[in-house]
Amino acid sequence: MVDKMLDYKNELPVELIAPDISSYKKSNTGIDYVHTFDSGKHGPHVFISAVVHGNEPCGAIALDWLFKKEEIPKRGKLSLGFMNIEAYLAFDPSNPNRTRWVDEDFNRLWGPGVLDDKERKQTSEYLRAREVKPIIAEVDFLLDIHSMQKPCIPLMMAGMEQKGLDLAKSVGMKIPTIIDSGHKEGMRMRDFGEFSNPSSIKNALLVECGQHWEKSSEPIAIETTIRFIRNTGIMGNEFGLEYLPKSDNDSKIQFLKVGKIITIKTKNFKFEKNWQGFDCLKKGEIIGYDDEEVIEAPFDQTFLIMPSKRLFVGKTAVRLAYPV
Template structure:
């Protein structure tokens, strides 16, 4: 389903003010809103991306923070990219859920052949993805900064490969690591090409920093960016030390493995309860209905990960996970 997410009532106060990104419009790498800096010493191409979804300002705040300090890599390349500018610029605090995208979800476009399909409409998001793809193909290590619909604990999406879990451990924030295969609707940017390939040295992490417009989400985004930059060696090992000393201590990470997403089949999906996320359900517990079909917890416990309010056919209603031992 394309179109905006209008019509969903706002459940949470808007505590964040999206920063003005027009100073970054020109970019310096031939693509608007994309900035790349190169060190004299060799090293990987490290990148941080924000506003893949236009109503998630915490990432824009974190990248604006890094750009304002004129951060430069000590080795390799370092890129900052503000992704879905059209959706971001349409953000309205009175209708904060209405600008997740302009035409379709930017974070479902990255599967093989998807952007080259001649029968696919050239939506706002497809055009921007095609513009960014040559650059993205050069990135070795990616941190994609997001936020969530409900106010639950922040988490890091490590993807399907063991290398993703290793990167999550090295980043250190947030305290919850989720491993999964993604969505039936389409491939995320964090799973593009080598990022999800166990045989590739490329790697990526997607962080969900908290509820979309809670103030703490911006601080978590800065924590994750700091941990990522340190872990990749793009900055000095003590980068951000003073800030991190004043923040809550680095948490002991808990790992959850997604056994599968619940992909909506009908236009009559509904949850049995007002799930918010991280509920632990016993096997067989009723989660909801997809039309007349019951959706029940498949294992004990079944942990609900990011239940959605966008209950439309083809989309993920919720991810079902089980806790696993941290490596």
């Protein structure tokens, strides 16, 4: 059974090859497809997460690359996890939208109490999220690797707290960084528990590496992973240097804040244009319509963050951000 919400035509080329991850099933954590490399020395626990959405192979490619490097941390622990396994294993390049999830979005289940609610429907994603929750609750730094529906420049999603922004700065990917609270539909893994507590040192980032199947999202996923891990100090100084540019470009990171989330209210929602993401509109320009309601750009410079193709009631249509 395919969720009707995911059964829409793909018009974009599938350039990436989703790696075979069967050899990573057997693990040392008691959770299939989640591995921990422990230095045995004091230090932070760092977690790199891939395929929270089953149709986003760039994260799986980055983890596969990291596994094959076989580098053990010098201090602390490094955990690597493939999240929505059931969806990812069903990935089909001839119909790649369909395997975003099996029953529901894995990345909307992380609000307080959701995964402890035994009355809740036992979906594939709910059960897998419950499996990985104990280790996600334990880690100090989480990088969650994603990609986007439409061709768009890479974006870093830093969450609502200053500490997310600070982490994005020190990781140093020169890509626009978005201060955002996620989706009304439910909380993301990157916002789970202590990651959203401003007084906790635990911290997380979510990177959107580009379009799901675009070749260019692969090097972004790998570079972000390297910079994220290097920033935690768990690896030696040489870690990943062969992959990074010799000299860092000194361009500034652009910061934007999501000021409004457009959540779909009726089945008659439509966009004014085929927005691609990161489109910049002037205040008052029409973004779209939700039945009778006209949705206009609310800020002098309104940036459209990830306009969706899944225009269903209750889903996020687009998030609206302004420069800060």
